Amino acid sequence: MVLRLKPDAIDQYKAYHAEVWPEVLDMIRECNIRNYSIYLKDGYLFSYFEYHGSDIKADRAKMAAHKKTQEWWAIMEPMQQPLETRAEGEWWAEMEEVFHTD
DSSP, rough: OOEOOGGGGGGHHHHHHTTTHHHHHHHHHTTTEEEEEEEEETTTEOOOOOOOOHHHHHHHHHHHHHHHHHHHHHGGGEEOOOOOTTTTTTTHHHHHOOOOOO
């Protein structure tokens, strides 16, 4: 997934992600997300994770309903700038996989 980061928020965004709240990390794991990374390049954030559950829609809803995660998102979202080309309902724009190998 991809998203823009506002230029004046880079240092703050990095600082928060250097010490992600434990409750948020616990919810990520509870929602069957593993190997989660966010990369920054030229003002763009690239996110990658592996989903190990059976119902990603339900797990995403569970995460969205979690109070501490809502607090975290309320801090993160003003720093972010979604792409204009994202699909309806997306915040982070999903990308098309064009190559994969194990």
